[in-house]
Amino acid sequence: MGPTRLTAVQRWRDALLQRDAADFDTGLSPAGARLAWTHALSAWTDDALAAVEALPGAPYRRAALITARGAFTAPLEWCAVLLLRGTAVVWKVTDGGDGVAAVAAEAARALGLPLEATRSRAAVAGADLVVAMGADATIDTLRATLPPETHLLGFGHRFSVAWWTRLDQADALAVDLAAYDTRGCLSPAAIFTPLPLAVAGPALAAALARAEARWPRGALSAVDAANARTRRAVARTVGQTWEGPGWAVWGLPLTHLEPVTSPRTASLYPAQRIDDALVALAPWRPWLSSIGADAPLHPEPTLRVCPLGTLQRPPLDRLHDGLRWIEHTARPAR
Amino acid sequence: MTPWTGDAAPLAQAIADYIDGDRSQSWEALALAVHRYQVARDPVLAALVERPVHDWTDIPAVPVGVFKTLPVGTISPDAPSIAFRTSGTTGGGRGVHRLHSTALYDRGAIQAACRALGPRCDAVVALLEDPAHAPDASLSHMVALFGPVGWWVRSGQLDVDGANQALADARGEVLLTTTAFAAAEWLMRGAVRAPPGARAMVTGGFKGRIHSLSEPELVDALRALGFDVVLEYGMTELSSQLWARPGAPYEPPPWLRVRAVDPVHGGLLPPGALGQLRFWDLANLDGTLAIETMDQGEVDEAGRVRLHGRLAGSPPRGCSLTVEEAWARRG
Numbered sequence: 057m058g059p060t061r062l063t064a065v066q067r068w069r070d071a072l073l074q075r076d077a078a079d080f081d082t083g084l085s086p087a088g089a090r091l092a093w094t095h096a097l098s099a100w101t102d103d104a105l106a107a108v109e110a111l112p113g114a115p116y117r118r119a120a121l122i123t124a125r126g127a128f129t130a131p132l133e134w135c136a137v138l139l140l141r142g143t144a145v146v147w148k149v150t151d152g153g154d155g156v157a158a159v160a161a162e163a164a165r166a167l168g169l170p171l172e173a174t175r176s177r178a179a180v181a182g183a184d185l186v187v188a189m190g191a192d193a194t195i196d197t198l199r200a201t202l203p204p205e206t207h208l209l210g211f212g213h214r215f216s217v218a219w220w221t222r223l224d225q226a227d228a229l230a231v232d233l234a235a236y237d238t239r240g241c242l243s244p245a246a247i248f249t250p251l252p253l254a255v256a257g258p259a260l261a262a263a264l265a266r267a268e269a270r271w272p273r274g275a276l277s278a279v280d281a282a283n284a285r286t287r288r289a290v291a292r293t294v295g296q297t298w299e300g301p302g303w304a305v306w307g308l309p310l311t312h313l314e315p316v317t318s319p320r321t322a323s324l325y326p327a328q329r330i331d332d333a334l335v336a337l338a339p340w341r342p343w344l345s346s347i348g349a350d351a352p353l354h355p356e357p358t359l360r361v362c363p364l365g366t367l368q369r370p371p372l373d374r375l376h377d378g379l380r381w382i383e384h385t386a387r388p389a390r
Numbered sequence: 391m392t393p394w395t396g397d398a399a400p401l402a403q404a405i406a407d408y409i410d411g412d413r414s415q416s417w418e419a420l421a422l423a424v425h426r427y428q429v430a431r432d433p434v435l436a437a438l439v440e441r442p443v444h445d446w447t448d449i450p451a452v453p454v455g456v457f458k459t460l461p462v463g464t465i466s467p468d469a470p471s472i473a474f475r476t477s478g479t480t481g482g483g484r485g486v487h488r489l490h491s492t493a494l495y496d497r498g499a500i501q502a503a504c505r506a507l508g509p510r511c512d513a514v515v516a517l518l519e520d521p522a523h524a525p526d527a528s529l530s531h532m533v534a535l536f537g538p539v540g541w542w543v544r545s546g547q548l549d550v551d552g553a554n555q556a557l558a559d560a561r562g563e564v565l566l567t568t569t570a571f572a573a574a575e576w577l578m579r580g581a582v583r584a585p586p587g588a589r590a591m592v593t594g595g596f597k598g599r600i601h602s603l604s605e606p607e608l609v610d611a612l613r614a615l616g617f618d619v620v621l622e623y624g625m626t627e628l629s630s631q632l633w634a635r636p637g638a639p640y641e642p643p644p645w646l647r648v649r650a651v652d653p654v655h656g657g658l659l660p661p662g663a664l665g666q667l668r669f670w671d672l673a674n675l676d677g678t679l680a681i682e683t684m685d686q687g688e689v690d691e692a693g694r695v696r697l698h699g700r701l702a703g704s705p706p707r708g709c710s711l712t713v714e715e716a717w718a719r720r721g
Contacts, residue, residue, distance in 0.1 A: 277654075277702070278654065279684075282701055285682065286454075289438055
């Protein structure tokens with residue numbers, strides 16, 4: 057008798073942890089890739105996996121996981137949970153994003169777990185569950201092409217923010233900014249603080265410099281750099297800037313709020329209360345994913361709220377874009 | 391050049407003279423003079439000056455995206471001005487280019503167009519909005535300078551029958567002016583053959599749009615209808631335009647310089663290297679002299695430009711909102 061699914065997934069996790077994420081084409085620095093890898097896999101504790109296995113519901117027969125070139129670890133937790141629940145998984149990757157998928161699939165198959173990595177568009181054929189991550193328009197297009205009996209879980213682009221009230225939490229906030237080079241939907245696109253910017257800015261700058269020394273920033277794309285120069289110009293005109301090699305802090309008035317990330321860049325906005333921030337965020341509220349905070353918050357129940365430093369280390373059991381996603385990885389129990 | 395007063399008046403006159411071919415002042419000297427004038431009046435430009443400006447290449451280029459967020463230029467938003475606005479097709483907010491007068495713009499546009507199209511134009515059939523209905527559209531403003539114009543786009547809707555009839559009725563030197571987007575729609579919905587000797591000016595229009603035709607396909611389709619095709623490149627934030635024959639590099643007019651820069655570090659690249667395009671436009675007296683675009687291309691020794699479209703997309707870019715999405719969702 058082979059190992060149970062729980063044991064197999066635990067071994068799969070352990071096998072993945074042995075891999076050096078610096079070998080993957082992530083765009084991150086070697087240290088940055090390792091940080092992201094460790095963050096992603098550390099959430100799969102034995103207890104967390106056991107709790108998923110105990111969830112009620114009938115497994116889907118076959119799931120197709122379709123990912124754009126987003127956070128390179130994002131599909132892994134879906135694979136883990138679906139495999140744990142007894143679903144065969146096909147991971148459809150885009151060009152250049154297949155290194156992690158191939159390694160993950162090979163390691164899974166060695167343990168008898170049915171995970172396949174492919175570039176083929178036929179990945180969705182025969183799937184009764186499709187999980188798609190990408191632009192909203194891509195997900196809408198996919199939804200229109202799937203047979204009605206196929207269940208689709210779509211996750212479009214989102215953003216997260218931070219509520220920072222204590223200077224001694226600057227390093228925790230810097231970890232949230234450093235992970236994935238601030239490119240993920242769990243990266244703080246805006247940091248709201250009641251601290252005076254003249255104090256908060258230098259403190260966060262120092263923390264980002266420390267983070268840069270430990271996990272250097274990876275490659276900048278042309279678009280990233282050009283967009284950063286645009287935001288920098290705005291900050292120099294209407295706010296304050298603190299910059300160093302590989303990082304920047306821009307202090308901006310709330311009137312110039314734009315919840316868009318820029319690699320290793322903190323956009324810092326003054327707000328006396330979190331409610332002030334939420335009012336400013338109102339136009340983008342449907343796309344707000346998570347709030348990292350160092351003070352108690354009581355937001356709407358659809359938002360994920362977590363301590364600073366853990367924004368990019370989400371537990372398995374959490375709200376994913378307002379959805380307790382692990383419950384949706386199986387058909388509802390009849 | 392009467393529309394300008396004070397310090398601007400002699401500067402405007404010098405620029406006008408330069409556009410007319412007077413080289414008693416060098417381009418470099420004029421560029422530095424324009425910069426000194428602008429930096430004293432534009433807080434955005436002043437904020438970007440981080441070291442002494444000794445040479446025209448030291449003049450900071452304002453990223454084009456800043457126009458969507460801040461009032462760039464020497465004219466404050468509450469002062470009387472003529473305003474050209476970007477279409478917003480590349481995402482969300484509309485950038486604004488404010489001018490005291492279009493005198494320099496008009497002078498340069500006419501001269502550059504004459505070089506590319508010839509001096510005479512008897513009838514212009516424009517697949518564009520009438521500037522009477524879209525006074526903030528710089529492209530329509532420019533085309534209105536070319537000759538008697540019929541406008542065949544109203545509230546974004548192309549009047550194919552009207553444009554076709556206008557082409558059938560046109561006599562003499564006929565010019566069709568169109569965005570690539572409008573031309574593609576016109577071709578799809580039943581374009582007529584060109585009158586004998588007619589030319590077609592095609593400009594931009596692919597940015598941010600889903601399109602069924604590439605530029606070469608569009609050019610071929612217009613040529614098949616009998617048009618002599620000329621390409622134009624302009625931006626709302628600029629006051630000058632570049633022109634090209636299909637397949638050839640774009641030629642800036644003498645008062646406009648273009649350089650490619652390393653998109654990551656911002657440093658000037660040698661001739662022929664692919665990079666992010668920056669423009670230094672003397673005619674942009676009321677706006678800002680130097681502008682950093684989001685387009686990429688190669689600039690040769692002679693300053694001519696081969697366009698390579700928008701800046702290349704990022705490597706693994708993550709799942710966060712893009713700038714365009716953020717703007718679009720703000721509404």
